[in-house]
Amino acid sequence: MVINGKDLISLRNIPAETIKLILDTAEPMKEIINRQIKKVPTLRGRTVVTLFYEASTRTRMSFELAAKYLSADAVNIAAATSSISKGESLKDTARTITAMGADIVVLRHPMAGAPELLARTINASVINAGDGAHEHPTQALLDLFTVREKKGRLEGLKVVIVGDILHSRVARSDIWGYTAMGAEVRLAGPATLMPPGIEKTGARVYSDLEEALEGADVVNVLRIQMERQQQGLFPGLREYANMFGMNRDRLKLAAPDALVMHPGPMNRGVEISPEVADGLQAVINTQVTNGVAVRMALLYLLTGGAHSEVAY
Amino acid sequence: MTKEKAQILDPEGIRRSLTRIAHEIIERNKGTGSLVLIGIRRRGVPLAERLAERIKEIEGGSVPVGTLDITLYRDDLTTMAYQPLVRSTEVPFSVSGKTVVLVDDVIYTGRTIRAALDAVMDLGRPRVIQLAVLIDRGHRELPIRPDYVGKNVPTSSKEEALVKLHEIDGEERVIILELPD
Numbered sequence: 001m002v003i004n005g006k007d008l009i010s011l012r013n014i015p016a017e018t019i020k021l022i023l024d025t026a027e028p029m030k031e032i033i034n035r036q037i038k039k040v041p042t043l044r045g046r047t048v049v050t051l052f053y054e055a056s057t058r059t060r061m062s063f064e065l066a067a068k069y070l071s072a073d074a075v076n077i078a079a080a081t082s083s084i085s086k087g088e089s090l091k092d093t094a095r096t097i098t099a100m101g102a103d104i105v106v107l108r109h110p111m112a113g114a115p116e117l118l119a120r121t122i123n124a125s126v127i128n129a130g131d132g133a134h135e136h137p138t139q140a141l142l143d144l145f146t147v148r149e150k151k152g153r154l155e156g157l158k159v160v161i162v163g164d165i166l167h168s169r170v171a172r173s174d175i176w177g178y179t180a181m182g183a184e185v186r187l188a189g190p191a192t193l194m195p196p197g198i199e200k201t202g203a204r205v206y207s208d209l210e211e212a213l214e215g216a217d218v219v220n221v222l223r224i225q226m227e228r229q230q231q232g233l234f235p236g237l238r239e240y241a242n243m244f245g246m247n248r249d250r251l252k253l254a255a256p257d258a259l260v261m262h263p264g265p266m267n268r269g270v271e272i273s274p275e276v277a278d279g280l281q282a283v284i285n286t287q288v289t290n291g292v293a294v295r296m297a298l299l300y301l302l303t304g305g306a307h308s309e310v311a312y
Numbered sequence: 313m314t315k316e317k318a319q320i321l322d323p324e325g326i327r328r329s330l331t332r333i334a335h336e337i338i339e340r341n342k343g344t345g346s347l348v349l350i351g352i353r354r355r356g357v358p359l360a361e362r363l364a365e366r367i368k369e370i371e372g373g374s375v376p377v378g379t380l381d382i383t384l385y386r387d388d389l390t391t392m393a394y395q396p397l398v399r400s401t402e403v404p405f406s407v408s409g410k411t412v413v414l415v416d417d418v419i420y421t422g423r424t425i426r427a428a429l430d431a432v433m434d435l436g437r438p439r440v441i442q443l444a445v446l447i448d449r450g451h452r453e454l455p456i457r458p459d460y461v462g463k464n465v466p467t468s469s470k471e472e473a474l475v476k477l478h479e480i481d482g483e484e485r486v487i488i489l490e491l492p493d
Binding site for chain 2: 032045
């Protein structure tokens with residue numbers, strides 16, 4: 001089996017069988033993470049470069065650990081401390097990186113579409129680690145992996161995504177991923193943070209969170225970015241917490257064994273109350289572990305792919 | 313066209329080979345004290361389970377059985393057109409200080425066993441590792457030799473030894489195939 005093409009840019013139009021291959025490959029990878037000796041020789045001699053134009057701790061560290069557990073060499077380039085701050089363009093930076101022999105470039109960039117542009121420019125594989133408000137496919141894949149691990153399936157599940165859908169790359173990738181796997185996606189959040197036309201993706205939009213939560217199997221709480229309040233998109237943090245914050249009473253509306261997920265970092269007391277974040281139904285730490293496993297699977301699958309076309 | 317050249321073992325033959333190997337494992341290791349069996353995916357897995365049953369019938373004690381997937385340890389990943397499927401490794405016990413018997417259906421170049429040795433050693437530090445195979449078809453490319461062999465089958469490199477087990481294949485026999493030029 002093979003991932004078509006050399007890159008992972010987006011989960012839009014990704015076939016269910018490709019998602020299944022990635023999740024199936026992540027399972028044995030997770031077993032490696034739980035070993036005392038967390039290392040297999042699979043990608044010996046391969047180089048993975050993480051190129052981050054935005055701050056990130058967990059995603060970057062997750063990719064670096066994934067590369068290291070597979071014995072690849074991992075190099076990080078943070079935009080603030082590199083030639084990028086001297087005005088080098090993305091394309092030139094990427095050409096320099098590939099000239100040094102990188103096999104995979106993991107890119108986070110504030111502009112939607114940057115990873116796709118990069119993928120067309122260089123021969124190395126490109127993995128999108130978040131581009132603007134467009135997509136964050138590896139986060140969605142780790143969400144799918146976590147839900148499948150806990151629930152045993154994805155098909156037919158009711159998944160609520162609550163929060164700032166408009167600015168969320170996680171939400172967009174999640175919608176494509178869950179929908180491809182046959183789950184029902186419900187979106188809830190303030191009307192000012194709901195992108196117009198989003199229901200064309202197949203997701204259903206709810207203005208009332210409590211209605212959306214009814215019988216839900218998964219509640220994925222998105223992070224509220226504080227700077228959005230200054231833009232006047234919602235009146236205040238307290239009001240947001242009152243209207244759309246996930247708390248114990250609201251969680252009771254979901255299925256009794258519903259999972260609570262959050263891509264991190266959390267604003268406790270705003271989008272999620274501490275007792276829900278630390279409660280028995282929360283799988284937020286499992287998501288972090290699974291993120292490494294899913295990224296190991298992707299690094300493994302992409303280093304074997306046919307290096308010809310941009311696929312997703 | 314691939315054609316079947318000869319049948320090497322029938323179900324009875326496979327059964328007798330495994331019974332003999334079970335006896336040899338017990339004899340060589342003076343019992344089942346620190347013994348564990350690890351089957352190499354795919355057909356080493358049912359063979360390891362059968363050996364464990366046989367050993368239990370003979371000695372009484374049950375022997376832990378694990379499953380090893382060697383895909384991530386292959387030495388030919390960089391030369392392949394696409395990555396082979398990775399499946400799970402399930403060794404739910406410590407191998408440190410143990411007598412590990414690796415079990416596979418056919419030994420040929422020895423490269424699978426080389427990968428398996430690395431994989432086992434990443435799980436811990438066994439006291440000793442031994443190798444049991446149903447068929448040894450020769451043509452080794454590495455200095456590796458099985459400790460227990462069901463049947464030695466001299467083959468040419470244009471032939472293939474195929475083990476079929478009812479757990480996986482729905483039939484039970486060992487055949488030699490002649491590969492097309």
